[in-house]
Amino acid sequence: MKPVAKLSVVGVLVLLFAVAPVWSQSDLNAVRLFQSYFFDAPITKVTYGDFGLVHSGYDYANILVIGGQGGYGLNEKIEIQAQIGYVSVSPDEGDGDSGLSDLNVYGRYFLSDNGKTKITAGGHLSLPIGSEDVGQSNMNIGGFGALRHKLDNGMVVTGTVGLISVEMWDDREMTIRFGAGTIYPYSKKMSIVGEFVMQTELDYSMLSAGVDYLMGKGRLRGALGIGLDDGAPDLQLMATYGLNF
Secondary structure, eight states: OOHHHHHHHHHHHHHHHHHSOOOOOSOGGGSOOSTTSSSOOOOOSSOEEEEEEEEEEOSSEEEEEEEEEEEEESSSSEEEEEEEEEEEEEESSSOOEEEEOOEEEEEEEEEEEOSSEEEEEEEEEEEOOSOGGGTOOOOOEEEEEEEEEEOTTSOEEEEEEEEEEEEETTEEEEEEEEEEEEEEEOSSSEEEEEEEEEETTTTEEEEEEEEEEEETTEEEEEEEEEEOSTTSOSEEEEEEEEEEO
């Protein structure tokens, strides 16, 4: 799918959400993105974590990652985050492999909030502690900017852009990461999260739709992603349970 067509799909989804009525929710900052979980604008006031799985289906293999991710606010302006998991690769031909993922560390810094628009800037570093057998043990580093804007009808639109140095097959590529999304408060407990993410040099783009459901003190979250480029999974399933501590 060409870039113009991809952005047109996102634009149509945003327009549909924008004209629909929404429920009022007190804190949509607690509703986190799926694809851009770390590339987002809010600074947390609590320690939080999500635990679950991501299943990605490619033409040549199925990849399952089971693990956790979360964040901690050092103060009102700085948040640090981390992600790690166990990776299992099941190729269509030959034997599979499994092993630990790299440890991904993120941080973001509050820049501005005028009541409707939040803006932050952040950085990302992957520590190469994972198994080479499952495509890990890579050191990636980059930076990004992110925003959230609340519309008059209560829906939130999100955007992020970043530049990331990615280690690939003993080489290194600089890729631009672009993300756009919507958070639609469907009810007082449930939000619908739509996202589009593209990474230029990785031939990667994905459109996803998910649900965030407030259940007691936790959040039950699930999303389905559809790959639009060769570098993305054909289909991706994300399912987690999140808690604030």
